[in-house]
Amino acid sequence: MSRNWWRHAAIYQVYPRSFADANGDGIGDLAGIRARLGHLRDLGIDAIWFSPWYPSPMADAGYDVADYRDIDPMFGTLDEARDLIAEAHHLGIRSIVDVVPNHCSDQHKWFQEALGARLGEPARDRFWFRAGRGSLPPNDWQSTFGGPAWTQLPDGQWYLHLFAREQPDFNWNHPEVRAEFEDILRFWFDLGVDGIRIDSAAMCVKDPGLGEIKDGEPHPYVDQDGTHEIYRAWRRIADSYEEPRALIGEVWLADSDRFAKYLRPDEMHTAFNFDFLGCPWDAKALRRVIDDTLASHAQVGAPSTWVLSNHDVTRHVTRYARADTAFEFALRGARHLQPTDPALGERRARAAALLTTSLPGSVYVYQGEELGLPEVEDLPDEIRDDPMYTRSGGSDPGRDGCRIPLPWTSTGPALGFNTTGETWLPQPASWAALSVEAQESDPDSMLHLYRSALSARRTLDGPMTWLDAPDGVLAFSRGTFACLVNLSAAPVPLPAGSAIVLASGPLADGDLPPDAAVWLQTLDSPS
CATH class of the missing domain: 3.20.20.80 (Glycosidases)
Incomplete structure (x- = not known):
């Protein structure tokens, strides 16, 4: 490959x-x-x-x-x-x-150090510890898993966890967090791993002010602009190997233009x-x-x-x-x-x-x-x-x-x-x-x-071109290869001058039935 x-x-x-x-x-x-x-x-x-x-x-x-x-x-x-x-x-x-990279276990040695530290001590700076609003957490952020995104400790401070309370969020403004993960990448790449899948990749960087989520304003902890600096550094590491390693992001974003920024040539390879x-x-x-x-x-x-x-x-x-x-x-x-x-x-x-x-x-x-x-x-x-x-x-x-x-x-x-x-x-x-x-x-x-x-997809190459097709049918070509998918309620005829390479199921009197797909090759194309 x-x-x-x-x-x-x-x-x-x-x-x-x-x-x-x-x-x-x-x-x-x-x-x-x-x-x-x-x-x-x-x-x-x-x-x-x-x-x-x-x-x-x-x-x-x-x-x-x-x-x-x-x-x-x-x-x-x-x-x-x-x-x-x-x-x-x-x-x-x-x-x-x-x-x-967004969070670790509450049993991670760094978080255990933070729990044992006193208020204001540096060990807590690798995470998001904050004072509350009286009896309330620092803000109204909610966990992805339901309930508040903050848990209070006996000393009165709260720590942030965008997932379960056992998953405290790292503070990616801290240089030790950035250095630690760069070393983690090198560890696995040196072990022979070819790529990294990055969990919750758009959530690492938070608005330092921990502002509330408001419509029409930048999200305080999803897709912050500073996130891209992390992956540019990671890409430099991935590219430093004789055979470059791949970075693959789990990026849940509705805005396709914002999504594409993570895939610029100096950031992730795919998402x-x-x-x-x-x-x-x-x-x-x-x-x-x-x-x-x-x-x-x-x-x-x-x-x-x-x-x-x-x-x-x-x-x-x-x-x-x-x-x-x-x-x-x-x-x-x-x-x-x-x-x-x-x-x-x-x-x-x-x-x-x-x-x-x-x-x-x-x-x-x-x-x-x-x-x-x-x-x-x-x-x-x-x-x-x-x-x-x-x-x-x-x-x-x-x-x-x-x-x-x-x-x-x-x-x-x-x-x-x-x-x-x-x-x-x-x-x-x-x-x-x-x-x-x-x-x-x-x-x-x-x-x-x-x-x-x-097996057959290994022979596919070239760009994709949509073909004319009835309503409810997807049809496209890639060179001499064509794919037809019938999502309509009735069978559709196959184009003349083509041979079936692979079908998802039996045909209906030579036609492509509903909820079926077929791969075709033109009869005069190389086999």
Whole structure:
């Protein structure tokens, strides 16, 4: 793969806790991942993004990091991580690790020092400690997980946490914070990691005045202009290696021009396309998002990314099975357990797979997506582990339903996730039919569709051009290749003079049925 591999890579997200469990304790681990690398090689992915694997109390599934330079014992050891990265490289697979710069765990040594410090002592300056407004916190900021973004200590001071109270926010105005993270990047790059996924990337810098959120005014802690200085420094580090490392941002911004600033040539290489992820299954809406994405990335010369699901959102097989197919965090509770048509969701997911893998740029696959796994919505409340559920008082079902351990076999303990049958979250019995083993023997399975699509996309090159198509149909070409996606209610004929390369499902008397996609090649083009 080229030095600019991130521009066109297929990247697979591994959620370590739920991928594969080698020691049988019910929690996935590095040895389990290493044992399943062949699956990822055969799938045709170019890189693995590992969700956080650091030592952590797991108040937020590892996004509360206690030590950024080690591996949590539940997953393995640093030596195992080094060996996993090396073996993946041997198979032609690069590695991306998750770095969490906005906040750490309340068990991080710096925060423990801050708690032991007296008022005004320097140890507290690495975080946001402030006096309150009488009995009230310093301002009215709310946590992303619900409730106030401030917690008061016995000495009367309050500390800021934009997520759970166990996740205190770093003060990025402090030079020691900046130096620490630059060293963390070097640590992992020197270990062999090829890229960094940056969690909550637009939230690090805060308005020093801690002003309230007001419409029409700059947000006090999202997308502050000073944030860009951080990533320019990180880019210099990434570019200093003989093979440059990649910076990939989790940037949730509605303003496409502001979003594009993070992708300027001296900042991040790519960032996640959440507008596309949350888009409803609608031809006009999808075309608008695709056009806006390509235009905003073109202005800074950055590659687009295409993603359907991840560890934070309702799996798209389930979203596409509902009457309302969009995704919004604010409406997840209202949509939870709404009626679904599983067969419809699967058809649309198969078509979406061909759409995303044929668009120019890089594509992300969330573990289990290649199996067509649905969201598990009927988890008992008492076993839900996500702080989004607990801090919302249950109004938000949380993210556990997309984090269920994977099914590898059709029978046996834990469907092959391990050999003991223990799983930290329960697997539905129906997943036996969706296991890797079950789909291996079915040439029409979702797994085989993904393998075929990820293999064929390697031959795609060149810009994308929209083609004339009926209402409700997306059609575009990339050289001699064309993709058609039928989101209308009726079958549509395929263009004459073309050969089918890949289809998401059977045709209807030679026509493309609703909720289906096809890849075509002109008959006179080179094979």
